[in-house]
Amino acid sequence: MPAAGSATPARRARLALALLALAAGPCYASAWVDEAGHGLVILKASHTDGGAVFNSHGQSGNFPDAGRSRQDQLNLYGEYALTSDLTLVGNFYFSKVGYRNDSGYGDRHSSGWSDQEIGLRYRLDPDGRDGPWQGALQVLALVPGYARQRDGERPALGQGDYGAELRYSVGRGYRLGEHDGYVDLGTAVRLRGGDASDEARLDLSSGVALAPRWMLIGEFNVIQSLGNGKGPNRIYAPGDNTPIRGNNFDFSKLQASVLYTLPGGTQLQLGYQQPVAGRNTGGAGGPFVAAWWRF
Numbered sequence: 095m096p097a098a099g100s101a102t103p104a105r106r107a108r109l110a111l112a113l114l115a116l117a118a119g120p121c122y123a124s125a126w127v128d129e130a131g132h133g134l135v136i137l138k139a140s141h142t143d144g145g146a147v148f149n150s151h152g153q154s155g156n157f158p159d160a161g162r163s164r165q166d167q168l169n170l171y172g173e174y175a176l177t178s179d180l181t182l183v184g185n186f187y188f189s190k191v192g193y194r195n196d197s198g199y200g201d202r203h204s205s206g207w208s209d210q211e212i213g214l215r216y217r218l219d220p221d222g223r224d225g226p227w228q229g230a231l232q233v234l235a236l237v238p239g240y241a242r243q244r245d246g247e248r249p250a251l252g253q254g255d256y257g258a259e260l261r262y263s264v265g266r267g268y269r270l271g272e273h274d275g276y277v278d279l280g281t282a283v284r285l286r287g288g289d290a291s292d293e294a295r296l297d298l299s300s301g302v303a304l305a306p307r308w309m310l311i312g313e314f315n316v317i318q319s320l321g322n323g324k325g326p327n328r329i330y331a332p333g334d335n336t337p338i339r340g341n342n343f344d345f346s347k348l349q350a351s352v353l354y355t356l357p358g359g360t361q362l363q364l365g366y367q368q369p370v371a372g373r374n375t376g377g378a379g380g381p382f383v384a385a386w387w388r389f
Contacts (some may be wrong), residue, residue: 124278125228125265127217133174136386140367141166144378146254149337152344152373157336161195163249163376167208178217181230185211187239190272191249202248207239209252211259218262226266236286253289253341261295275302291323291342301353311365313349319373343374351382361386 099101128134134275143164145156157163167189177183192203220229236257240250261282268275282295295318301311323341351365363386368379 114264121382125230125263125280126175126278127179127215127228127230128173128175128253129242130132130175131179133389134172134386135295135389136169136171136384138169138171138363138382138384140169140380140382141165142380144369144376144380146369146377147337148344148369148372148375148377150339150374152371154372154377155337157195157376159195159197159199161193161199161336163378164192164203165378166190173215180217181215183213183215183234183325189251193249204240204248204251206251210237210239211235212237213259220264228266229262229264232259232261232263232282234261236386253286253288253290255286255290257284257290259295263297270302273302273304275300289323289325289341292320294318294320298371307355309353311351311353311363315345315347315349317343317345319343338374340374344372345375347373347379353371359388362372 113152118283130300141164143160143162145160146154146162147157147163148154167187170186173181173183187208188206189208190203190205192201193199194201198294211234213232215230215232218231219225220228236259237250238254240252240257259282261280263278263280265276266271267279277300278298280295280297283295284293284295286292296316297313298315299311299313301309318343321342323343325341347367347369349365349367351363353361353363355361364381365383366379366381369375369377
């Protein structure tokens, strides 16, 4: 690849898109829209287990009575470019969530489909098609894949109602010494039905190609409650003496991973995610693995 200083803005945009073909998975809601007829499928497995918690004041600590929250999740993501400007996206989750402690709550879990997402992404570049910056507007519908549970029965699989998200993302390629990279920034508002709070979201990701088949990727994800949640939070230890109070929650996490492209084109990722701040939410981190296929 030529150095960024020797490339036109349009050329740099194409270089960044090539990098995203290498590192497609981190950018589920990216600023890039693929060419018509192209698609992507990603299968990801993640695990978290720990006693860390952020209480209602945003202070970090541990669940009482040796409490621990855990989650094992399979995530299937797919996208297909209907035209060169419009892409259909879907994000589907199957989870096992649990909580246990040494008091009367015991060890309980729930398994099943959680909150599913389906929507459209439309190309909307901030500086025109020939500029270095790419942009896209995305609309998602959120559909719960489970029935409502009674408060206190067991940990819930999701927030419990329908919702919608509006997101705008921008991104571009860059040069770091002799290595090509990309940066992608997305901001969103997620509206939720029922008792759950609406959310503002920010997602920042960047990847650098260390070698022809290797890429290092970092992400920073923020969820900020808009303060209109009602009632108790049913996801963590419902009915127990938990530090989590209410449905207004904040959550920030860091994620680091490496990506390897096999000779046949399949891409494999191994990484770790760790919450760094929050309010009214668990703080357990854990590893994840993923595989991507482009067509």
